[in-house]
Amino acid sequence: MAGFRPVEPQHIDGDIEKVLLTEADIQGRLAELAADIERDYEGKDVLLVGVLKGAVMVMADLSRHLSRHVEIDWMAISSYGSGTRSSGVVRILKDLDTDITDRHVVVVEDIIDTGLTLSWLVSNLQSRGPASVEICTMLRKPEAAKTPVGVKYVGFDIPSSFVVGYGLDFAEKYRNLRVVATLAPHMYS
Numbered sequence: 001m002a003g004f005r006p007v008e009p010q011h012i013d014g015d016i017e018k019v020l021l022t023e024a025d026i027q028g029r030l031a032e033l034a035a036d037i038e039r040d041y042e043g044k045d046v047l048l049v050g051v052l053k054g055a056v057m058v059m060a061d062l063s064r065h066l067s068r069h070v071e072i073d074w075m076a077i078s079s080y081g082s083g084t085r086s087s088g089v090v091r092i093l094k095d096l097d098t099d100i101t102d103r104h105v106v107v108v109e110d111i112i113d114t115g116l117t118l119s120w121l122v123s124n125l126q127s128r129g130p131a132s133v134e135i136c137t138m139l140r141k142p143e144a145a146k147t148p149v150g151v152k153y154v155g156f157d158i159p160s161s162f163v164v165g166y167g168l169d170f171a172e173k174y175r176n177l178r179v180v181a182t183l184a185p186h187m188y189s
C-alpha cells in the first residue's frame with residue numbers, strides 16, 4: 001500500500017552499532033534449516049512450537065520455507081522482563097493449545113543466550129510425553145554451550161553482545177527490524 005515504509009536500520013541509525021545478519025543471510029540460512037527439517041521428519045507429523053514473542057519472525061519465515069504440512073502452536077514464556085539480562089525466573093504466560101503426547105515437537109526460538117529458558121522449556125515439554133522434542137534456533141550465543149540441552153538446528157552462532165531485530169527486542173522495541181544488529185551501548189547503559 002502506498003505511503004507505508006517498514007522500519008529499516010537507517011531510520012534508527014544512532015541506536016544500531018553493527019548489522020550482524022542481513023535479510024539475505026537470515027532467509028538463506030532458514031531455507032537450509034527448513035531443508036534439514038524436511039529430510040529429518042520425512043513421513044512424520046511435525047508440530048512447530050514457537051516461543052512468543054521473540055520467535056514470531058523465525059516461525060513465520062521458517063514455516064514458509066517448508067514445502068510440507070506442519071502444525072503450529074505457541075507458548076509464551078518470559079525470563080527477561082525489560083532488561084538485557086535473564087532473570088532466571090521463567091513464567092508461562094500462555095500454554096500450548098495442543099496435547100503433545102506422542103507428537104514430534106520442534107521448538108522454534110529466536111535466540112539461546114544463557115540457555116535458561118530452553119532448559120526449562122525442554123524439561124517442561126518432555127514431562128508431557130511427546131514422541132520427540134528438538135530445538136531450532138535462529139541464533140545461539142557462546143554461553144548456551146554450558147547447557148546440557150542438545151540443539152539440533154542452529155541458524156548462526158554469534159558473539160555474546162546484546163542483539164536486537166528480527167523478533168529480538170530491547171524493552172519491546174526493534175522486533176520489527178529485518179536484520180539482526182547489535183545495539184549501541186549508550187542505548188542501554
Ligand SMILES: O=P(O)(O)OC[C@H]1O[C@H](OP(=O)(O)OP(=O)(O)O)[C@H](O)[C@@H]1O
Nearest residue numbers: 052053054078079080113114115116117
Ligand atoms: O537463553 P536465555 O538466556 O534464557 O534467553 C533466550 C530467551 O530470551 C528471550 O525471550 P524473553 O524472555 O526476552 O521474551 P520475548 O521472547 O517475549 O522477548 C528470547 O526470545 C529467548 O526466548
Ligand code: HPA
Nearest residue numbers: 113161162163164168169
Ligand atoms: O541478545 C539478546 N537480545 C534480545 N533479547 C535477548 N534475549 C536473550 N538474549 C537476547
Ligand SMILES: [Mg+2]
Nearest residue numbers: 054080168169
Ligand atoms: Mg526479549
